[in-house]
Amino acid sequence: MAGGIGSRFWPISRNARPKQFLDILGTGKSFIRHTFERFAPIVPAENFLVVTNRVYRDLVLEQIPEIKECQVLCEPVGRNTAPCIAYAAFRLMSVNPEADMIVTPSDHLILNEAEFVHAIDEAMEFVRSHNVLMTIGIRPTRPDTGYGYIQVDGEQDNNTGAIHRVKTFTEKPNIELARAFVESGEFVWNAGIFLWKAAGILEAMRTMLPEMYQQFAAISDCYGTSRESECIERVYSECRSISIDFGVMEKAENVYVRCSDFGWSDIGTWGSLYSYSKKDDHGNVVRGEGMFYDTHDSIVMMPEGKLAVIEGLNDYIVVDSGNVLMICPKKNEQNIKKFIDDAKFHKGERYT
């Protein structure tokens, strides 16, 4: 899934090049490239499907030259994860009705790739031997209020190890609730990674999102043909926008979670990027050249070849990117969406 615009990393992420195509962590590779390489040992290149907005098609092919054009499924418009997954599942079914399916965001950080592959293998093995919808849960290390949580069934089952039946999915909690979740030991973070048979998720959608299922099923003849794009255009113009979590996972009975510890973050905000980045002696995270005076605990992102000279900023975000300079206290990073709206309204599209 590579359709988002990652507006929380504005002004580095823009409509024209959103987060999944950027190297925000400074690793030398974009998030989507890391995601491809993470799965490459267990999934042949010809089996990848990337669902994205059609305006990002060339960016996907540029980042993953190993795949063919027909493996990039283009959405005319974003409709959240349920239509995205329905589209990919129907396309898979048209090729192989027995297909296994792994669904993953393309803009997350995973530190321990070996442990990740182990978790995926184990979860996939469980999917193959049971008729279940699997998700990947991350054992929480702090009461983060930026993630959804999954409550696992407390009963340990020696046959399933780290795999548990799911009791509930929850939305992002407030801090008190998040603390209670973490203390209880019953909750894991929802990493947004799913494993199932393509037929299995479609069967669940047929029951729980029947209208959407019918819309995508009605164009069954089109998948993999020259008419696919035109049919998908029509379906997307009609179908509702809903997440797979809310539309299916929270309601289905046969949902399991593989609890894991592979070092995961959705790197969803400047603050989480700050947390996961190496700091200098004054707690500053700096990309590019900088000279700092009386400046602490700030994150500064400069373009290549440009020098930041900063005095007297504590706990700030400073981002110089393209035609925008943003300076904002770290604690107010939620205002970035407002900045983007204001920029669009007052200054026009060229800054968003």
Add this chain to the structure above:
Amino acid sequence: MAGGIGSRFWPISRNARPKQFLDILGTGKSFIRHTFERFAPIVPAENFLVVTNRVYRDLVLEQIPEIKECQVLCEPVGRNTAPCIAYAAFRLMSVNPEADMIVTPSDHLILNEAEFVHAIDEAMEFVRSHNVLMTIGIRPTRPDTGYGYIQVDGEQDNNTGAIHRVKTFTEKPNIELARAFVESGEFVWNAGIFLWKAAGILEAMRTMLPEMYQQFAAISDCYGTSRESECIERVYSECRSISIDFGVMEKAENVYVRCSDFGWSDIGTWGSLYSYSKKDDHGNVVRGEGMFYDTHDSIVMMPEGKLAVIEGLNDYIVVDSGNVLMICPKKNEQNIKKFIDDAKFHKGERYT
């Protein structure tokens, strides 16, 4: 005089393009262009001489296409104002031993040009009828500690009007002294503008800076010839660095000042630029596009086409220029010289 590097406006002013060649006030014209146009009604274009560092010769000719190459006097190295003035005076003498001479900085702001021309006319008239060294004084509007002051002789003379004999020149005072100066009514700001006969200032230098006088006099045959550049190179390599104020004006007996009110500032710092600029409702001075949240009394300079989005800065300087972004509290602007030194030392010449 156009040889300075204006480092206090770094990172906008750079070695490659110092303040006098910039439009820091956003008027549409550089300081040196304004200076030329201010004098153009009273001085024919062919009578201008611009003394500058040789690396700025082309910038001068670009800004003042009305003058010829031979009117740009190139210094191989900066040696403060006394050698600069000696060079220009000897060159003038080689053309016309009776020449009047007006000396002016090229990077100051003057608001009332009509009143300025009136003051210059009156001062020049006085020079022509008396054997004096004239300077222009500005009646102070505040106890500024960034300027030198001139104490005028209190005795009013109906024959000379706003023109007074000078009692003393003073260096930049501390704030208590500056307050006493302003309250006394006897002091004016030293604008660094001088009027005299070329022969008159050289006569004064012969007495008060005899070594320097001899150095420039020794190459009398060279002025205006193809050997001038090579001779000047040798003289500058040997002569001392000293201001005309300290070397001559503070010691000479026949020094007068024309007290004036034409709205003057040397715009020597970001703070003085802030003072002289139009502010928005929150006291911010903004060049370029900006969106501000909880931000007051700051000065923000952006390049064309770039948007500043700033939250939570009060009393700051933010300058985005070329390959440098500087953020600094207004009250610490004196640190800019340190920033430049550090940038040079740690990051190399490319940022200075």
